[in-house]
Amino acid sequence: MIEQLKNRVFLAPMAGVTDRAYREIVDGFGAGLSFTEMVSAKGLYYKDKKTSSLLEVGDLKNPCSAQVFGHEPEIMAEIAGRLTEYGAKFVDLNSGCPTPKVTSNGDGAALMKDPILFGKVVRSLVDNAGVPVSVKIRKGWDEQSINAVTLAKIAEENGASMITVHPRTARQLYSGKADWDIIKQVVENVKIPVVGNGDITCGKDANVMMEYTGCAAVMIGRGCMGNPWLIKEAICALEGRELAPPSLEDRISLALYHIRLIIKYKGEYVGIREARKHALWYIKGVRKSAKVKSLITNATSYAQMENLLTSLNES
Ligand SMILES: Cc1cc2nc3c(=O)[nH]c(=O)nc-3n(C[C@H](O)[C@H](O)[C@H](O)COP(=O)(O)O)c2cc1C
CATH class of the missing domain: 1.10.1200 (Non-ribosomal Peptide Synthetase Peptidyl Carrier Protein; Chain A)
Structure with a gap:
């Protein structure tokens, strides 16, 4: 999938932030790939209107991927084909959301605690989505169970086309520093492209992350809040150019x-x-x-x- 993209700077999925309007803005700054806010597999299964409205992509120059969370392979199989009905070109599995509302149901980052089930969910999406499937993981559930490399290998074995690593544990939520060494370890252990994510706040950070970890692309989240120029700044930085800050x-x-x-x-x-x-x-x-x-x-x-x-x- 990555070879179909115009560049290697992606907008992170952020629930409550990266809605259709926001993705349109960031597409204007050239983001090579954007993601919908996460949608619930169960919500789609029960045909919840609000869930499907989150998937509306509209007219973009660059592709958008539909991000889904859930933990039941059978439900994933049922809804996988529907994820792209609203314009998304790819599907992404959320295996990193640390919010208790999500993890208490076994979804999001909770999947990292059950690698066998995780593999089945990835396989179910890959076999039924009809488009390339990527996966987004964290470093692990907590400091005692760092398993990003194992999960990345499982995702690869089950047909994932790309893997994004947000290198914090679920327990950390968004605190502390993103551990780019984990991204590097994942890059060294899988053949599929790895997207590095976490703490990119300026164009130069994108260069440093790519050089340090060897990742194939970078994904930017919070740094873009109120500053979608950051996407263009990072694209320019990877091309060796500087972008003047907005007035x-x-x-x-x-x-x-x-x-x-x-x-x-x-x-x-x-x-x-x-x-x-x-x-x-x-x-x-x-x-x-x-x-x-x-x-x-x-x-x-x-x-x-x-x-x-x-x-x-x-x-
Ligand atoms: C408000 C908010 C909502 C988020 N929602 C999602 C989501 O729906 N799906 C997901 O995979 N990650 C979600 N994330 C995590 C981001 O995609 C990203 O992994 C994280 O913020 C680290 O990247 P950053 O340092 O560039 O922000 C969210 C983060 C924030 C701050």
Whole structure:
């Protein structure tokens, strides 16, 4: 699958963040691959409308992969073909989500605790998706059970086309430093392409991660919040070029465009509420923004958002 992609800089799946509007923005900055927010295999199985709406891809220049979580091979077999009905070109198995709501059902990172079942779930998706399947794992469940290399080998044996490693344990959630040595160990032990993920916050980090670990591509998550330019910055860095940082005007204008896109897909009521966090991320570090920030957290219309954000341009 990786050979079909234009570059080696991917947008990470992030539930509640990388929705259709966000993926459209990042596609504009050239992300070689993006992922949907994780969707529940059970939700699809029971034909939950909200679950399938998360899979809507729309018109993108670059492919998007549908990310699914679940632990029952039979259910995966049933729903695998449906994952790409809404425009995704590939399927990705989430084996890394540490949220108790997910792991308490045996899904997400909990699959890492049962390598045999993990292999069956991967095989079930590979045999039934009709498109290449990748897998996203963590370093292990906890420091006493670091098994990313074993799981990567199992994923490969069961037909996965690519594997992403977020090298923290599930217990760590998002704290501590990502352990890039684990990415390196996975690269050294499988033949399929490995995507390195964790703590890329500038273009240079992408170069360093690739050189240090030998990974085939990088995946960026939190660094892109309010800063989708980071995708382009990383692409440029891998090509040996530098990208000038966006001006305040650029940031505000993209924030407003982003909010309009969210409203387009979710309506103004829901859209504005979901847009608040994005707006705050776009203006992180902007001088004299404290008062505007507290007003943004209560904004209820696009007109209010526009007034608040453009007032920063003038200050
Ligand atoms: C708010 C949030 C939501 C996330 N949702 C998902 C998800 O749906 N699926 C997934 O595989 N990882 C998810 N992740 C993990 C990211 O994809 C990524 O692995 C992690 O943030 C480390 O990369 P980073 O340091 O570049 O952020 C999420 C992370 C955050 C912060």
